[in-house]
Amino acid sequence: MSVASLMKRGAEFLGADYAILGGAMSWISERNLVAALSNAGAFGVIACGAMEPKRLAEEITATQALTQKPFGVNLITMHPMLMELVEVVLAAKVPVIVFAGGIPPGPAIKRAKEGGAKVICFAPALALAKKLVRSGADALVIEGSEAGGHIGPVSLNVLAQEILPHITEVPVFVAGGIGRGEAILSYLEMGAAGVQLGTRFVCATECVAHPNFKKAFLRAAARDAVPTVQLDARFPVIPVRALVNAGSQRFLEHQAHVIDRFRKEELTKDAAQLEIEHFWAGALRRAVIDGDVENGSLMAGQSVGMVSAEQPVTEIIRELMEQAEAALARRAA
Numbered sequence: 001m002s003v004a005s006l007m008k009r010g011a012e013f014l015g016a017d018y019a020i021l022g023g024a025m026s027w028i029s030e031r032n033l034v035a036a037l038s039n040a041g042a043f044g045v046i047a048c049g050a051m052e053p054k055r056l057a058e059e060i061t062a063t064q065a066l067t068q069k070p071f072g073v074n075l076i077t078m079h080p081m082l083m084e085l086v087e088v089v090l091a092a093k094v095p096v097i098v099f100a101g102g103i104p105p106g107p108a109i110k111r112a113k114e115g116g117a118k119v120i121c122f123a124p125a126l127a128l129a130k131k132l133v134r135s136g137a138d139a140l141v142i143e144g145s146e147a148g149g150h151i152g153p154v155s156l157n158v159l160a161q162e163i164l165p166h167i168t169e170v171p172v173f174v175a176g177g178i179g180r181g182e183a184i185l186s187y188l189e190m191g192a193a194g195v196q197l198g199t200r201f202v203c204a205t206e207c208v209a210h211p212n213f214k215k216a217f218l219r220a221a222a223r224d225a226v227p228t229v230q231l232d233a234r235f236p237v238i239p240v241r242a243l244v245n246a247g248s249q250r251f252l253e254h255q256a257h258v259i260d261r262f263r264k265e266e267l268t269k270d271a272a273q274l275e276i277e278h279f280w281a282g283a284l285r286r287a288v289i290d291g292d293v294e295n296g297s298l299m300a301g302q303s304v305g306m307v308s309a310e311q312p313v314t315e316i317i318r319e320l321m322e323q324a325e326a327a328l329a330r331r332a333a
């Protein structure tokens with residue numbers, strides 16, 4: 001038994017050497033990081049985020065110019081031009097589409113598959129995992145609440161136990177909180193086909209994130225990456241895991257102020273909800289691109305505590321694989 005054999009199904013599915021997906025990160029997972037990941041034997045995934053079709057087409061072409069290896073594109077299901085984006089990906093012959101941010105509409109899955117792409121979907125619970133497989137998902141990602149960015153309520157530790165033993169029809173990749181190879185090995189042994197990491201790749205040399213953003217990651221401990229705090233159950237806040245900064249504090253004050261105006265009947269409930277939701281608009285870009293790490297959003301997973309140096313992607317992948325191999329060798333000893 002070797003780590004490669006445990007990764008075989010996932011690696012073959014991706015057409016990569018290692019069953020390691022670079023989790024799409026808006027503004028971060030662009031041509032440079034994606035190509036570097038695929039060139040290193042992992043599988044890079046472009047984060048489409050809010051890009052329009054023309055912009056996505058450019059990014060795909062630019063990535064193809066940097067790597068001969070396969071990579072994927074992550075599309076957010078609530079994007080108003082989802083079907084057009086699917087067509088862009090298919091026209092560029094990108095082999096894998098990852099649908100994120102909700103259960104994808106049936107026609108999007110159908111069209112992607114008819115057009116020759118493999119489809120990966122996020123499964124937040126076992127019942128939905130089964131439904132997604134019936135709807136045609138070729139593989140699943142289960143992402144625990146340890147992850148950076150938008151998160152569900154359940155940890156990967158629990159999701160892996162709930163889902164991995166029961167989904168064998170398609171490969172299942174696990175994400176959230178993975179920072180070392182020992183953990184990769186354990187999830188493979190539990191039945192995962194592979195893993196998806198985001199936070200661990202932010203400080204890659206090839207990653208275009210602003211030096212301030214990378215510095216914040218290098219300094220942070222696991223406990224600094226916390227979910228957004230909601231002040232009032234009547235005004236739900238989308239949970240996002242990020243490093244605490246001045247923006248997080250101002251968000252609490254903003255919620256309190258908006259709720260106060262609602263109480264005084266200066267705002268309707270819908271208007272108040274929108275004002276709360278608008279607070280973080282454009283905030284990830286501010287932090288990643290402009291380097292405003294005080295007011296921008298520092299989305300990061302709990303694995304941020306294991307990010308301790310800026311390193312080339314090949315070195316990060318080599319470290320992860322060596323840690324997994326060494327752990328497996330200790331099992332046999």
Ligand SMILES: Cc1cc2nc3c(=O)[nH]c(=O)nc-3n(C[C@H](O)[C@H](O)[C@H](O)COP(=O)(O)O)c2cc1C
Pocket residue numbers: 022023024025026028047049074100101143146147148149150175176177178196197198199200298299300301302303
């Ligand atoms: C800064 C940042 C931005 C992210 N943006 C996206 C995104 O646009 N789409 C998506 O599906 N996941 C997004 N994610 C989640 C990652 O793809 C990945 O699943 C997650 O980072 C895995 O957990 P980890 O950070 O603990 O490795 C983002 C994560 C981070 C840290």
